[in-house]
Amino acid sequence: MLTQAAEDYLKSIYKLQEKGGKVSTGILAEYLDVKPASATGMIKKLKSMNLVSHERYQGVTLTDAGKAIALEIIRHHRLLELYLFKALGVPWDGVHEEAEKLEHVISEDVEARMDAFLGYPTADPHGSPIPDKNGVVPKTISIPMTELQNGQSCVVAEVNDNDSALLRHLGSFNLYPGTAFRVIEVAPFEGPFTIDIAGQQAVIGREVAKNIFVSNVQETDIV
Amino acid sequence: MLTQAAEDYLKSIYKLQEKGGKVSTGILAEYLDVKPASATGMIKKLKSMNLVSHERYQGVTLTDAGKAIALEIIRHHRLLELYLFKALGVPWDGVHEEAEKLEHVISEDVEARMDAFLGYPTADPHGSPIPDKNGVVPKTISIPMTELQNGQSCVVAEVNDNDSALLRHLGSFNLYPGTAFRVIEVAPFEGPFTIDIAGQQAVIGREVAKNIFVSNVQETDIV
DNA sequence: TATATAATTTAGGTATACCTAAAATAATTT
């Protein structure tokens, strides 16, 4: 069994790898809120276990074995989030923190039972895909809300899950994955978005919109 | 926040204190499967936090603060066991091990939600009392099954929860808390018990019977 | 290209919680 810290490193490397290019020691350290020297140490340890590849000053990459573990932890995390949300009614801005602790201790058996209870879901409460037991991640096609134009309608596909206050804010507008809305107006000069959600108007600032990803984008006639 | 190890020590001291008299370093170490020297170290640490009282060579006692924490952990554990059993269908011989890990990471919020889901229960799947939020332990009146006489009927109140194989064995006879049975015959010379459970006969050895505690004992006419 | 800046790694230190082996203390037996 890996330590919790090692699991967190693998998970973080995976997420950073997904987001963008090279995962440097510094980026990884910042993401995990530790000092670069600590990241160097853990990278050496993970390398000795053949879970990551690493050349000095060149950044880290997950090996197949490391990626499999990372995906397993992410699966635990996202299934737990959805379970807490659906079965116990934990608000969506609280599930992340809770799952962060549980993901390291839940057994495969309990996970399978939650999976069955939830009907083998493919996305967590924030819209993030849940990898299956074999580490296959369901594909989701979505674009940042910031790319939307006047008059376009769409459905919320996914939102960033790492900011509780933001999630509460989005919740107050009902901006959950699955919710449809239409862009009434994008203010010029990178301004805020005025949108229509089920007949209600809402103004969404650009910084907030950056955290929202949408799908099913369609041109609509202005009513 | 206490470390997981410290919480386990407090919980163990509480349980050993319940069972019998003085909790010595050696007894505690054996119970936790660590060396006596390790127990000495942790006792010193807990004493410095005013969670236990300890005089060299005299055994440990929980302070009020230590007892409160011990009861909180035990509450977590037993609520989790019942939740896993009822909500997720985990077999009763598996819930202990699972709860052992979860009890240290579950939040008060999630615990309160499980408590409500379960209807504020007072006993776990093995019949052990669940302390309430204030640390009050529901009183249970029960006697060891080994004290039963021919012809007496009773209800299973509690069974020892620390042996999976035993629990599976009891489960195969339906000997769960709440199940009623009648003693048909106690074999002489400390022999096994022949009992009647819902019309089915079963033979329960003495070593097994020592792990079963019963209540509502009544004399019955032999039919 | 030389120098300044930034990123990374090494070296050495902290805290937790375990270990073994030896010393100290208590309890039991002769």
Added chain:
DNA sequence: AAATTATTTTAGGTATACCTAAATTATATA
């Protein structure tokens, strides 16, 4: 009471995972 045995504690060591500070290596600027 003395000697043996058992228990407990001290002393010193291991592994994990973090830290700071200094040294190294790479990158950017003059």
